[in-house]
Amino acid sequence: MLNLKQWVLVVACLCLAISIEARRKLKRDQEESLKTIEDQYDEDLGEIEPCQCGVFMSQQVGIREGRRGRPRGPPQGEPVVTYDTDSPSLPCGTGGFKHCVSKCLDVILKYLPRAGSVICGAIERDVYREKAFLFIKNCGGDWSPTNFSAGKEFCCKDGEHQKC
Template sequence: MHVRAGTKFGLCLLLLALVVIGVHGKEEHKTNKSHAHEDEKKNVEAKSTTPVPCTCGIFLSGQFKKGSKAAPKGEPVITEEQDAHFAHNSIGQRQCANKCIESIIKYLPKSADIICSTIDRDCHKEKAYLFTKNYNDKWINSNMSAGRAFCCKDNKPYKCPMI
């Protein structure tokens, strides 16, 4: 590999800067270590009090226990954050769910293709359920589903058997 003299000098300066920053960062880390826990505590408090916008999440029935208040397992198959905040009550939760339905209804005809291409596993007769986050960073089951079961193999949909 051939490197020009000017480039070598630039690389040396960059390396020197990284070393100086690394040494300075270590010293700063030592002096600020006592403040790390305090800063982390503030971040957790800020996160818990910062309202979360209406967020839609589609989870498959294999990711949660029906009727349970427990959070679904894993990440949603599809997520969409809305540009709206709704009231922190049951009415706001319903408004958020309705906003989600408005935005995802256009994808229903291609839902099998979309779901099968986004999951990282095969699925057999699983329904897609709408969960929402509104104000709190916690998924709430809307108890609304696509009304049909999905079957996927190797990221491709197939017709679910009747039995």
């Protein structure tokens, strides 16, 4: 008789442990699905806009000649080179920003070997030892810095790329 009571107690404890674990798993699943839904609403899926890439030179972003640094504030004037994505496919928000940066980097890497001639052909002034910085514009608004720049300096004279 004592063995039967112990057996029933063990079975009851196992059932209790299984139900507690099932509740925890259900709660985790619900939290993950709620987080996914919140992220979708965070992205504001109602607003989907094309991504725009812009390359600005050192002087336009507040970096003086011969100095190193990161862009200080919004760029001045128009970008030297721009690229618009094909279709309005990126949501507004953090996720859209990251995808936009990724698309812009893909395009820039394609043209990087001849960046000097592209930039010098597009800029309307002489350039001496300036770097090119990538900014993006997603969902309207202002140009946003990406902290990506060309690893080299550019020198342009009369629209032609020259060695610095």
